[in-house]
Amino acid sequence: MVIGNTCRFLGRPRFSVVHPLARLFTSSNMAKSKFEYVRNFETDDTCLRNCYIVVRLDGRNFHRFAGQHKFTKPNDNRALGLMSRSARSVMEELEDIVIAYGQSDEFSFVFKRSSTWFKRRASKLMTHVASQFSSSYVFYWKEFFEDQPLLYPPSFDGRVVLYPTNRNLKDYLSWRQADCHVNNLYNTVFWTLVQKGGLTTAQAEDRLKREETVIKRMKVPGEEEKDVPVTSSRRRVQSYHCDIIGDQFWEEHPRVLEDDDS
Ligand SMILES: Nc1nc2c(ncn2[C@@H]2O[C@H](COP(=O)(O)OP(=O)(O)OP(=O)(O)O)[C@@H](O)[C@H]2O)c(=O)[nH]1
Ligand SMILES: [Mg+2]
Numbered sequence: 116m117v118i119g120n121t122c123r124f125l126g127r128p129r130f131s132v133v134h135p136l137a138r139l140f141t142s143s144n145m146a147k148s149k150f151e152y153v154r155n156f157e158t159d160d161t162c163l164r165n166c167y168i169v170v171r172l173d174g175r176n177f178h179r180f181a182g183q184h185k186f187t188k189p190n191d192n193r194a195l196g197l198m199s200r201s202a203r204s205v206m207e208e209l210e211d212i213v214i215a216y217g218q219s220d221e222f223s224f225v226f227k228r229s230s231t232w233f234k235r236r237a238s239k240l241m242t243h244v245a246s247q248f249s250s251s252y253v254f255y256w257k258e259f260f261e262d263q264p265l266l267y268p269p270s271f272d273g274r275v276v277l278y279p280t281n282r283n284l285k286d287y288l289s290w291r292q293a294d295c296h297v298n299n300l301y302n303t304v305f306w307t308l309v310q311k312g313g314l315t316t317a318q319a320e321d322r323l324k325r326e327e328t329v330i331k332r333m334k335v336p337g338e339e340e341k342d343v344p345v346t347s348s349r350r351r352v353q354s355y356h357c358d359i360i361g362d363q364f365w366e367e368h369p370r371v372l373e374d375d376d377s
């Protein structure tokens with residue numbers, strides 16, 4: 116406590132409170148201590164002017180957090196409500212945020228282009244958003260999770276991204292929403308297969324292996340070369356212990372080799 120106060124006086128000698136230490140510094144014109152130079156180690160993280168400043172938060176290890184707090188699958192309305200409530204608190208308490216978008220354990224906050232809040236310093240904006248959000252998440256927990264105690268303090272990481280044009284900003288938000296949509300589709304089907312279809316999680320995962328179709332130019336024996344749609348699982352790394360001298364491996368894995376003349 117005492118040390119904290121003393122430091123304040125060293126850092127801000129214009130302090131009007133009369134304190135023996137303060138008077139000593141100001142009267143002898145020694146406002147700058149020999150330690151002052153360490154300020155120069157601070158880096159300038161001012162966000163470029165005219166850009167939208169987006170702060171995106173994401174819950175740390177929420178896979179575990181959701182499991183421990185018995186979140187319902189695939190979507191827990193209490194958790195989503197709490198995320199929205201915390202985002203509302205951020206928007207009400209902090210300045211210049213014009214829109215916020217959230218999904219799963221993440222939330223993006225968009226500061227208006229012309230914002231000069233905290234001199235547009237990225238670290239200030241990001242840490243204020245993250246701490247206001249985290250404290251609100253804990254503060255409002257009971258309103259949403261009534262009977263489920265909060266077992267340990269959650270935390271959120273943050274990043275700052277700048278978008279110079281309206282198009283970029285709209286694409287950013289579209290990107291997050293498309294991500295939400297794809298994950299939600301997958302999770303909904305996955306958990307329906309498990310909860311209602313009686314599949315194990317491994318079986319459900321196997322069933323949902325996403326397939327993609329590529330057009331390959333192929334020479335079919337006795338026919339002209341032609342474009343053939345080839346459906347195969349998405350790229351996945353697998354190990355095999357098999358014969359690669361014979362033809363079978365190459366026939367089963369047509370995507371390994373490209374045509375000699377292409
Ligand atoms: N059951 C359930 N889980 C959720 C819900 N919302 C988020 N989660 C969990 O939170 C995770 C969020 O994913 P990520 O942010 O990619 O991963 P993470 O576990 O938080 O890990 P890091 O972000 O890298 O720290 C999801 O994979 C789910 O496990 C929900 O409504 N219900
Ligand atoms: Mg996360």
Ligand SMILES: [Mg+2]
Nearest residue numbers: 173219220221
């Ligand atoms: Mg996430």
